[in-house]
Amino acid sequence: MADDTRTPAQADQQRNDEARKGKPKVVASDDLKSLAQAQRPRGALGRIKAEGENPRADRPGALPMPHRRSVSAYTPAPAIERWNADAAGVRAVEYGDNVITMFGPIGEDFWTGEGVTAKRVTAQLRAIGQRPAEVHINSFGGDMFEGIAIFNVLREHPQDVTIKVLGMAASAASIITMAGNRVEIGAASFIMIHNCSVMGGGNRHDFAELAAFLAPFDQAMADVYAERTGIDAKTIAKMMDDETYMSGSAAIEKGFADALLSAEKTKVDEAAKAADHQVNELRAMELQLVASGMSRSDARARIKKIKGTPGAALDTDATPGAGADDWLSDAAGLLSTIRS
Known part of the structure; x- marks a missing residue:
């Protein structure tokens, strides 16, 4: 028998074609496929996993990291003020040893010496090891690029990641939220999405260069939100332009979260x-x-x-x-x- 010069993919395709020969085509198959896709639960990424499958398959792809780390993206003051009014002090009632807490700003915090960083999250995931992880978020955001780095770290965890929005996940924190296999949110909690916001100085050429630098990151974030929710990227981009706040029920309806978090599981630490x-x-x-x-x-x-x-x-x-x-x-x- 002569050597088979076909690639494995070509051989598989030929076998599939031969197996289909003589079988009648189901006319309604395309309609049934569309119906099945339409009935997929909002916010659920991918199909239901079989035992032993990689949980990372249910998460969006990695986000690009900036080549210019001299640029930092910060949450604007109005978002901090809203967090002060609606979410400050909200905490979970119970914690396990597999829980990572993200309370306060994303990125190194000059004023407290703390903050949520990719380095710290990496160390916490290493301590959790080969177990499912749970992330509690109550943050107005912070450095968007640090949020992207944390998103990338979480999506690489080899076990399921459940994210619980206890008060607010705004700006960079909303990006981190998208790294979960499952997202739960309090009825009185919020998710806020907006375009990458920075502060800078210079002439018109400097600002034109900065705008060009930021555009791909806004697009990448819109793509992640779109992949999670099933909403088209153009609609997501408009929501980001409008700096959209979504309450718990609205976040679930739009696909940013999967389920409501019971009010009995949260408290306000005065x-x-x-x-x-x-x-x-x-x-x-x-x-x-x-x-x-x-x-x-x-x-x-x-x-x-x-x-x-x-x-x-x-x-x-x-x-x-x-x-x-x-x-x-x-x-x-x-x-x-x-x-x-």
Whole structure:
């Protein structure tokens, strides 16, 4: 017998063609396929896994990382203010040893020395090991590019990843949410999507170059949202243009989440809420000062001077008479002046 010069794919195709010979074509097959696709649950990525299949097959593809790490994308102040009003301090009632918490800003946080980073998430996943992971998110967002890196880290976890939105998953945090095999969201929680937002300076050529640099990332994010939800990418892009907030039920209806999270599984930590409000005054003030024309370093130096402490991190355990009330009052006044 002569050597078979066909590739394995060609051989498989020929066998399939031969097997189909003489069999009548089912006229309604295309209609049945369309009907089955239409009845697929919103928010469920891919088909139901068989035992032993790779959970990563149910997640969107990896997102591109920027070649210019000198550019940082930050959540605008209005989103922080809404998080303050609706989501600050929301936590889960119970935690397991396979839970990763993402409370607060995405990326290194100058004001607390904390923040959610890809490096920290990688270490936590390594500790969880070959087990399903659960991610609790309550974040207004932060550095979009750090959010992309965290998304890529989570989607590579070899076991199922369940993401629970406890208060808000806005901006960069909404991207991270898309890395879950399953997404649960509180009825009073929100998911917010928008275009990549940055602050910068320069002439028109600099801004034209920056716009061209950002466009592929907005498109990549729109593609991930579209893959998860089944909504076409153009409609998603318009939602991003409009900076769209979705409550729990709306997020499920549109396919961004799979199920409601029981209210009994969440609580409001009043101490955490107070600390969140305090440090967010600093973050909002920093953004306002930068928007007024200051460099980020100058804005932080000005705030630190008003704050009256030698370090950057906020002392959330300040005692009465230690000056915390005084600097917060001064900071609030400055912020009000800037906004007006």
